[in-house]
Amino acid sequence: RDAMHTVFLYHAVPKGLNMSIVNPGGLPRYSDIDETSRKLCEEVILNKSADGKHVERFLEFAENVKKPAPAAAAGGAGGAPGAAQGKDAWRNGTYVERLQYGLIHGIDKFIDGDVEEARADLKIPLHVIEGPLMQGMGIIGDLFGAGKMFLPQVIKSARVMKKAVGYLTPFMEEEKRAAALASGEDPDQPKYNGVVLMATVKGDVHDIGKNIVGVVLGCNNYKVIDMGVMVPCEKILERAVQEKVDVIGLSGLITPSLDEMVYVAEQMKARDMKMPLMIGGATTSKRHTAVKLATKYEHGIIHVLDASRSCTVVSSCLSSEKKSYLEDIKDEYTEIREEYYATLVDKKWKTLQQAQKMKPTIDWSKVPPKP
Structure with missing residues (x-):
């Protein structure tokens, strides 16, 4: 069942699935499923095989999986040492x-x-x-x-x-x-290279990536003001002005966070703020930043791929080359936007009514039920 769930999600997510209920503790990685199991699962899920006997093969395989191997059935301390050794082989x-x-x-x-x-x-x-x-x-x-x-x-x-x-x-x-x-x-009154405000945006409670960025920046002598998670836009911007920060960093893991980041960028423009804005998190991307965010605020929006790049980005934003650095980012994002919009030109959209008329029709009389 666990392998079936993973294989199903692997094929369904690229086709548009955006909601599923699964047991995260029983969800193996797609690449960790052995080739035989993966092939059997894919044949059944896609209902496709060369001989059409994939269901029978799958059931037969499942029955064999249910039966414990002789060594395992023996049990005890010496029942199946090979399995235990194989499981922990990565420790070598x-x-x-x-x-x-x-x-x-x-x-x-x-x-x-x-x-x-x-x-x-x-x-x-x-x-x-x-x-x-x-x-x-x-x-x-x-x-x-x-x-x-x-x-x-x-x-x-x-x-x-x-x-x-x-x-x-x-x-x-x-x-x-x-x-x-x-x-x-004086270690209790350090001189910092700059001040960075970090926050996970409103609606999102995930902060591990943000915390790692904070650690990396702190180790490189930047003062990091960490506002935590679920932080409303107004509080982020008020604190940024109050602390006179050099850079703001926004983090988010879930998809709704992307819209909240857009809102923060719009409010930064409305308040005539000038500091660069860093964007990071699992659901963020350079393309999303270029298409949805970069046009909302003109004083620098930079997508940061991971924590290891954060110091380079902040250093560039505070250097004498800041203007040319942000111009290069702006030019890159403009090119990404143009490429993205070009992909939409050839798409031919249909109305809901047109799509409904194209639904498949099945003549069930030609598909007799199996006894």
Whole structure:
């Protein structure tokens, strides 16, 4: 059943499915389903096979799955050691491989030990985040974009990432404090490179990606004002003016957050604000930012793909090259918009009435029921 659900979603989401009720704990990744099971599921779901006997094959396979293998049936401590060893075989990899596997599969049991091993090797805690951890999140982003991972799985992965960053945070704080003392500065009154306000927009409670960006920026000597989740537009903009921030960063994971981000951009223009606006989150994209957001506010809207890019973006927004940087972004987004609108020209839309007249007609008399 779990494999059936995953295969169904894999094919249905690109065809327009936008609502489903599933058990996120029993939803394997599409690429993790063995080829035989995946083929059988796809034949049944698509009702298509070379010989037309896919249902019979599927039922036969399901019956065999129900029957425990002789070794497993023996049970006990020595019943099926091979299965247990196979399940934990990933623990034999390098710490990079183990960290990425744990992230992708949402396993946090070993994360502290693996992160500590990475920290001991890489020496600098931030390098663990920007290296193997962000590489793992990048793989997750690619799988999610390809429809091979779904939102519940991404959330499980994000929780593992949060635990990993939480383990590293005290080490990074201590490192930052030591650096301030070494340079003769008061660690309790640091001099920042700039001020960034971060918030998850109204209607959205997801904050793990935002928190990671905050950690990365903080480690690069930026003051980060984190307003948390479910933050209304008015509070974001009022705080930005009050704190005289240099950049605003908006985060969101669910689709309605995209509309709220558009509203924030419109209100920034209405209030004649001047600071650049960063956009990030699982449902955001460069194309959406170019098409829906970039035209709403003229002082810089930048889509940030992941936390590792945030420092480069903020640094560019605060540098002497800010004007040319934002102009380049604007030109890129204009090109993306034009390409997007060009794809709509050849689309021929039909009215609801026209579509209803095209519904398929089936002559059931030609399809006798099976006994």
